[in-house]
Amino acid sequence: MAELKKAGNSQRKNAAMLDTDDDNSSVSSSSTIRSDRFSVMETEEMQLDKDTLLDQALDALYEKRSSTRENALSSIIAAFNNSLQHQFAEKKFATLLHQCLNSFKRGSAKEICLASHVIGLLALTVGCGDNAREILEESVLPLTQALKSASETAKIALLECLAVITFVGGSDPEQTERSMQIMWQVVHPKLKANVVAAKTSGATISAMISAWSFLLTTMDGWKLNPRDWQESLTYLSSLLDKEDRAVRIAAGEALALIFEIGSLDKFSIEAKSSSDGSSQEESKPRQYIHIQGLKAKVINQVRSLSAEAGGKGSAKKDLNNQRNLFREILEYFEDGYCPEVSVKIGGDSLQTSTWSQLIQLNFVKHFLGGGFVKHMQENELLHDVFGFTPKKYVTDHEHRLSSSEKRMYKSPNSVLNKARTQHLNKQRMLSEIRK
Numbered sequence: 001m002a003e004l005k006k007a008g009n010s011q012r013k014n015a016a017m018l019d020t021d022d023d024n025s026s027v028s029s030s031s032t033i034r035s036d037r038f039s040v041m042e043t044e045e046m047q048l049d050k051d052t053l054l055d056q057a058l059d060a061l062y063e064k065r066s067s068t069r070e071n072a073l074s075s076i077i078a079a080f081n082n083s084l085q086h087q088f089a090e091k092k093f094a095t096l097l098h099q100c101l102n103s104f105k106r107g108s109a110k111e112i113c114l115a116s117h118v119i120g121l122l123a124l125t126v127g128c129g130d131n132a133r134e135i136l137e138e139s140v141l142p143l144t145q146a147l148k149s150a151s152e153t154a155k156i157a158l159l160e161c162l163a164v165i166t167f168v169g170g171s172d173p174e175q176t177e178r179s180m181q182i183m184w185q186v187v188h189p190k191l192k193a194n195v196v197a198a199k200t201s202g203a204t205i206s207a208m209i210s211a212w213s214f215l216l217t218t219m220d221g222w223k224l225n226p227r228d229w230q231e232s233l234t235y236l237s238s239l240l241d242k243e244d245r246a247v248r249i250a251a252g253e254a255l256a257l258i259f260e261i262g263s264l265d266k267f268s269i270e271a272k273s274s275s276d277g278s279s280q281e282e283s284k285p286r287q288y289i290h291i292q293g294l295k296a297k298v299i300n301q302v303r304s305l306s307a308e309a310g311g312k313g314s315a316k317k318d319l320n321n322q323r324n325l326f327r328e329i330l331e332y333f334e335d336g337y338c339p340e341v342s343v344k345i346g347g348d349s350l351q352t353s354t355w356s357q358l359i360q361l362n363f364v365k366h367f368l369g370g371g372f373v374k375h376m377q378e379n380e381l382l383h384d385v386f387g388f389t390p391k392k393y394v395t396d397h398e399h400r401l402s403s404s405e406k407r408m409y410k411s412p413n414s415v416l417n418k419a420r421t422q423h424l425n426k427q428r429m430l431s432e433i434r435k
Contacts, residue, residue: 054079054088061099066108073103073114080121081371084378089125096122097135104146104158112146112154116161120367123168127381136169144182152200156207159183160367163211167218168381176215183212188235202244209239209250213257214363217356220261233258233294240301245318248305249325255298256329256355260338302330345376348390360385 053075060072076096079085089096096118103115123135143162147155166179186208187200236258239251306326308319328339332355341358343350343365352358364382365372376382377390 054085054092058092058096058099061096061103066106066111069103069107070111070114073100073111073118076118077114077121080118080125081368082374084125084375086125089122090131093122093126093131093135097138101139101142104142109151109154112150113157116154116157117367120161120164121371123165124368124375124379124381126168127379128168132165132169133171134169136165136175139165140179140182147182147186152204155186155204159186159204159207159211163214163363164367166215170215170218173219176218180212180215180219183208183215184232202242202247205239205242206244206246206250209236209247209254210359210363210366213250213254213359216254216257216261217360233291233298237294237298237301240298240305245322249322252302252305252326252329253355253359255302256332257359259333260355299330299333302326302333306330345373345388346390348388350376350386350388352386357386 057072057075057079061069063069063072080089100115100119100122103111107115119135119139123132126132126135139161143158147158150158162179162182166176170176170179187205233255236251236255239247240255242248242251303326306323306329308323331337332339338354339358341352341361343352343361350361352361364385368375376386376388383389
């Protein structure tokens, strides 16, 4: 309020000066124009500095020393989190992408994690279109190869990267299903005879399920292979009995999503339609009976986890989170009610009312970390995904210029308009002389 009063007093004082002293007014006006010009120059210099820093970081990715490349990748992540680097991403996306893919081959686990994150941020920044499709197609093979030999930590980053670039750049269901199958292979690898699968950590399993579920939110359950679904249902049900609480939670959300998109109903309809006219009990195929039994088993598991006494795991907060989640899942399974969630983003609220929306929101929030609010406020791709347009974005979009920039560019007495008027007058004079 003090600042507003001060501004008001200043305006009254300036008004008095205009009434009493035209010379002072002229000095004040020219001073304001100079101040506005410096303000715009300062803004341009800041953007130039950001672009220069990003260019330097990109150049550093060619260095042989891994620590130099890691620092450069960290700088790029910070820049992409702090503001949307549309211009840089559009101009340099191919160079940045291929340098990050090179990191998969020659980098440490830390460098692979950072490079994976940069590729995901790059996809979110360029948005849907040809560039995003190129990012996906160029990255799939290197990502698949890297997943085979990466450390557990790097695998998690690679899985999240694959999920994001497929979510943004996947233009048809086949591309999405391909990525989901690649993810599935991380925990269910196709092994040759006499080869024993290496044990997968709980963190990698939960990351895979989360990434897989994130992509599943974009799929139509009716187009997927029933045999693949049956395998996933059985596996997800088995994960509900694991000791790792994060694994149980990821599996529970995935099962809720499968129920929501109608996959179990699909099995039932397909199974019933294959009957041969016998009595209802006799005509039920084995698969239909199996799915119905599995459905009953999952509901019992969820009911048990919603009231767990704390035997599995130890942290009280984690236990409460698990109970709350599985109570919501149980309520959905039994009554069809989805949890309604509201997330504060700046001065706005984002609402979700389906499991699909909630899973998408949680995944994007986790991936963006400290850049979540900035991207939700300014990233048009995320606005479209969540049907969310913050007031700040609308205001900024309509009024991009600051008050000083408006005076400089839009006012009839602005530097720009005066320069334009002078140019037009000069053109008129020249045309008259030519006549």
